[in-house]
Amino acid sequence: MTWDTSLLWQFDILILLMMVICAVTALALEGLLSSAIVTGVYSFLICLMWTHMMAVDVAFTEAAVGAAISTVIFLGTAQYINRWIKKDRPREQGIKQLTIVIGVICAVMMLTATRDLPDWADPASPASTHLSPGYIAQGYHETATPNVVTSVLADYRGYDTMFEAVVVFAAALVVMVVLRRTSHKHRKVLHLRPKREGRDTVLRGAAQSIIPVMQIFALYVLCHGHYSPGGGFQGGVIFGASFILLALCYNLKFSMNRFREHLVLWCCAGGVLLYAGIGAACLGLGKNFLGYAALADLLGVTGKMARSHGILAVEVGVGITVMAVMVSLYYDLASGGDLEDGL
Amino acid sequence: MIDHAPVLMIVLPVFASLVLTLAGPLGHRAAYGLLILSIAGSLAAALATLVQVVEAGRPVHYHMGDWMPPMGIELVIDHLSAGILVMISGCALLTAIYSMHTARQDNPDRLHHYYALFALLVAGLMGMTATGDVFNLYVLLEISAISSYGLLARGRGKAYYATFRYLMMGTIGASFYLLGVGYIYIMTGSLNMADLSDILSRPEFKDSVSVRIGFTLIILGIWTKMALFPMHAWMPNAYSRAGTTTACLIAPLMTKVSVYVMLRIMFTVFSVDYIFQQIAWSRLVIYLASAAAVLGMITALSQRDLRKMLTYIIVAEIGYLTGGAWLANTAGYTGAVYHILADGLMTLCLFMAVGAIIYRTGVSTSVAMEGIFQRMPVTAGVFLIAAASVVGIPPFCGFFSKWYLLQGGVEAGEWVFVAALIIAGLVAAVMFFRLLEMAFFGRLDDAVMENGSQNAHAAALNIRMDEAPLTMLLPLVITGAALFGLGIYTNEVVQYLIRWSLPAGM
DSSP: OOHHHHOOHHHHHHHHHHHHHHHHHHHHOSBHHHHHHHHHHHHHHHHHHHHHTTOHHHHHHIIIIIIIIHHHHHHHHHTTSOSBOOOOOHHHHHHHHHHHHHHHHHHHHHHHHGGGSOOTTOTTSHHHHTTHHHHHHHHHHHHOOSOHHHHIIIIITHHHHHHHHHHHHHHHHHHHHHHSOSOGGGOSGGGGSOOOOOOOHHHHHHHHHHHHHHHHHHHHHHHGGGTSSOOHHHHHHHHHHHHHHHHHHSOHHHHHHHSOHHHHHHHHHHHHHHHHHHHHHHHHTTSOTTOGGGGHHHHTSOHHHHHHHHHHHHHHHHHHHHHHHHHHHHHHHHTTTSOSOOO | OGGGHHHHHHHHHHHHHHHHHHOGGGOHHHHHHHHHHHHHHHHHHHHHHHHHHHHHTSOEEEEGGGOOTTTSOEEEEOHHHHHHHHHHHHHHHHHHHHHHHHHHHHOSSOHHHHHHHHHHHHHHHHHHHHBOBHHHHHHHHHHHHHHHHHHHHTSSTTHHHHHHHHHHHHHHHHHHHHHHHHHHHHHHSOOBHHHHHHHHTSGGGTTOHHHHHHHHHHHHHHHHHHTOTTSOTTHHHHHHTSOHHHHHHHHHHHHHHHHHHHHIIIIIISOHHIIIIISOOHHHHHHHHHHHHHHHHHHHHTOOBHHHHHHHHHHHHHHHHHHHHHTOSHHHHHHHHHHHHHHHHHHHHHHHHHHHHHHHHOOOBGGGGTTHHHHOHHHHHHHHHHHHHHHTOTTSHHHHHHHHHHHHHHHHTOHHHHHHHHHHHHHHHHHHHHHHHHHHHOOHHHHHHHSOOHHHHHHHHHOSOOOOOHHHHHHHHHHHHHHHHHHHTHHHHIIIIIGGGOOTTO
């Protein structure tokens, strides 16, 4: 496919327009639940945009994280928050107007900058001429990984990816530290949460047939990251989503009995520990941190195959952490932190 | 092993944090020991790197995963970052030792998770300072930000609300930084700082609107993060409601590291030429900085809560630092870099002293200072040193940074900035004199009777001298000595570190 036949600019304009409408609607809506859903729609649209730009890996992540999991987590949280925002006081109105003015100034500033940006999908732009050709030309020969995105993500820039996994881990830790703190007797919100008695035969039947397939698909996505869009982040999110689906279709307790809080915590830290541990092992074997080529002797393969295996191992680490963090976030937010009951 | 020191100082706290997360069953002593051990390792690695940099006279490079930059990510530790890395790990180690009693008091539950976030924050700050890659900087910025949200939210009273505001402002700041990096990447195709600097010095980028707007976005993002006036509104409540250990860790380090990032972006990624010739904002920035210095100090003077007062002092100090960096001369730059080190120590010292006083008296308003010289002579003595340093009395380090900044202001002919520095110094003198007067001559009994806090009441009845525990006192005294030592060795610091890091063309 060449870029000029595949890109329909009318399509882009349409999506862009719809994205703007979604963004404004999400701000203007009064209900938090509906706002969360509109944000999800926004994510789906941007996901289409990425696909259209042939950034399929990014689109995949956006679909899994932005459109699916974030929306569910928002929904799980919104049940505790006053659903209808109170009418603004005059002072807050003033601040709102100020925000709009600042927003407009920033938008104008950023739009001005587009004047001398390279054209859309221009093959001669610096982003496609400076470093990318190097990655594309050498990526396969140096890392034995056909998917360039994976080799850049997990090897050339593996240090960034390790810390991205740490960011995800930190998010779960912070939510845990903040929510699982106050004594539950003093909480006002807990009686607001919906009670799930659970006689939803259709939902349960659907969950029973979907969840195993979902989990196998997640493992496929995780392992097939070397050859196709996918990898630890996407696979982990899908795997985590299967437990959240279980909680949604049955109830929180049911899901927690299968994936206990204690194990979730171990997985959150364990995934990152695996990633950083491989980095440290490379350091111990005489190469630099995360220089997977050091594993060659240990695994009995060539340097570039060692890099390929190293990428797989760290992707598994990322997958474990992301999966556990998604579940942990949902457990905490949906139950208000007491892990007793929830959506 | 010495070759790997640059990465060890970052990943040791990461490992500690992961282990601490799971270390609940081992008890709080093990958690405390593990935290101290990892940060001490980090400090040792930072010191080793500093020695290496100074001896070799050139930056140390570390290639992650054995990939050559700009394809891979590299850590670059030069004379500027080496000093700041030692400052960060040193301050963190002192705070970690200090935390023995206060952290347990502030975190009756989940102390090990608190310590895990503590270690993550240190890793984030170290990583931001050591990296040579603008996107990697963003990732570590997120780590330090997220862990600081968690730490601050465990504060007292309405800490949740204050932290939520900080979270919003912090996220906006980080997004601006990321957007700016995006623009720069579209125009150059690179993320490595040295490579970017090569590309951006080409003539075709001199007048590029996109590059200019990319720079603007990055700088606005960093200013939000470092709480430059008028974007400081999130800071006072967030910091003053934090737990004692949290405040000691975050207040000296977060904003200073942001200032370091500003210097990096200004002088390593962009150039002196670009900042002061192509972008003609330095006048405006210096006015902002002067306003920050004067208004910050005056607001500090009007506070009753001790820690809120200290937080407003940070607002003023950020003004000094920003002004120094934008003066565009050697003295200003020297002053700014020196003041990053000096102010980190001063802020740490003040927050530790106040933390110790609050720990013993249970009162957090200025009333807690009454008669403190009789009750806690060592703490009060160190507080006096820190106060003298903030006001700018020789031989403490605060004097020398102010001296350089004033010299820079006079050389550049920025009289507004010079006046602001002098006024802010005088206001600080008035403020600390008021406090020290209470500390020397205040009648303890009156204070206790008026503010019938039970803790203070018991203290007054039973014990005359009631010094803080040794784990708090020791780091406090070391910090006080460091203020003195940094002042004495000003020449050496300037000669061996700051001179070497002067950007080309200044």
